Amino acid sequence: MAIVQKPALCFYICDNFNFMIKLNINDETSRLRSVILGTAKTNGGTPAVEEAYDPKSLLHIKANTYPKEEDMIQEMEAVEEVFNKYGVQVFRPKLIDNYNQIFTRDIGFVIDDIFIKANILPDREQEIEAIEHVLTQIDPERIIRFPEEAHIEGGDVMPLGDYIFVGVYRGPDYADYIIARTNMLAVKYLQETFPEKQVKSFNLRKSNTNPYENALHLDCCFQPVGEKYAILHKNGFLEEEEYQWLVDHFEPENIFEITSEEMFSMNSNVFSISPKVVISERNFTRLNTWLRSKGITVEEVPYSEISKQEGLLRCSTLPLVRE
Numbered sequence: 001m002a003i004v005q006k007p008a009l010c011f012y013i014c015d016n017f018n019f020m021i022k023l024n025i026n027d028e029t030s031r032l033r034s035v036i037l038g039t040a041k042t043n044g045g046t047p048a049v050e051e052a053y054d055p056k057s058l059l060h061i062k063a064n065t066y067p068k069e070e071d072m073i074q075e076m077e078a079v080e081e082v083f084n085k086y087g088v089q090v091f092r093p094k095l096i097d098n099y100n101q102i103f104t105r106d107i108g109f110v111i112d113d114i115f116i117k118a119n120i121l122p123d124r125e126q127e128i129e130a131i132e133h134v135l136t137q138i139d140p141e142r143i144i145r146f147p148e149e150a151h152i153e154g155g156d157v158m159p160l161g162d163y164i165f166v167g168v169y170r171g172p173d174y175a176d177y178i179i180a181r182t183n184m185l186a187v188k189y190l191q192e193t194f195p196e197k198q199v200k201s202f203n204l205r206k207s208n209t210n211p212y213e214n215a216l217h218l219d220c221c222f223q224p225v226g227e228k229y230a231i232l233h234k235n236g237f238l239e240e241e242e243y244q245w246l247v248d249h250f251e252p253e254n255i256f257e258i259t260s261e262e263m264f265s266m267n268s269n270v271f272s273i274s275p276k277v278v279i280s281e282r283n284f285t286r287l288n289t290w291l292r293s294k295g296i297t298v299e300e301v302p303y304s305e306i307s308k309q310e311g312l313l314r315c316s317t318l319p320l321v322r323e
């Protein structure tokens, strides 16, 4: 019997295909297999007051307490170590000189097997170029981008089974807020892209100047954890009925309500490796105790320097594959 050889080209394509990343994200907590973790290297030092694009960074620039690069690098290394411990594949962005690349979450996001490139704040636009080496490992037909007037950042987007939750700002003064990053046009495109899911938007409280009154993204005031729990901050929501919808959805006894001080410290911005394992900041004593009381293993890391830029663990991670 003749043995038919596969042409060399086929080996190349087939082998490459095997190495392609098979995206899969349907929620916030299923076992994580592959993630992009931002980087604090070459982040450009302390910005000028007029360069700040969130009120907490502004506060620290003015107070001369803006975080130092070497401290933030160490904090992010601690997170990478946790990923290594759990066998999670970690990608890092390529370095852009003098550019903040910590908060990878916002530059794109995965729903099902689709990678959506964000239409991010123009000050942060270059961050997307730095993950091109990851995007080339994804089927190009699975990468999309909405028209540029549909503003959307990954921190505002949370797929959860049949739902996609989206933080927005619906006020007529949207353009006045540098911290309003997702609009209703993007919600419309999301719904058209995922017709089988229910896209539910939440109007968030915004302040350019007061970080205690600013829900920069949805993940700054809400996040599901474990099998059935959620961390929530009522004042982050402008519409009481939208906040109440989340309380009812998760059921009141499963909600961990955080104070405005805890929101300011970014307690809702922890990150799940699985329903049983959460990476959290080591100073979040009340939250970490509650998580443990629910049978969840808490992997504590130091992240209080990065938190000075109004982002934490969810903000600095972009999950590609969960089981």
Ligand SMILES: NC(=O)NCCC[C@H](N)C(=O)O
Binding pocket: 053, 054, 057, 103, 105, 106, 154, 155, 156, 216, 217, 219, 220, 309, 310, 311, 312, 314, 315
């Ligand atoms: N998902 C997030 O909440 N990301 C945090 C981004 C913080 C950054 N300083 C920004 O304003 O874009």
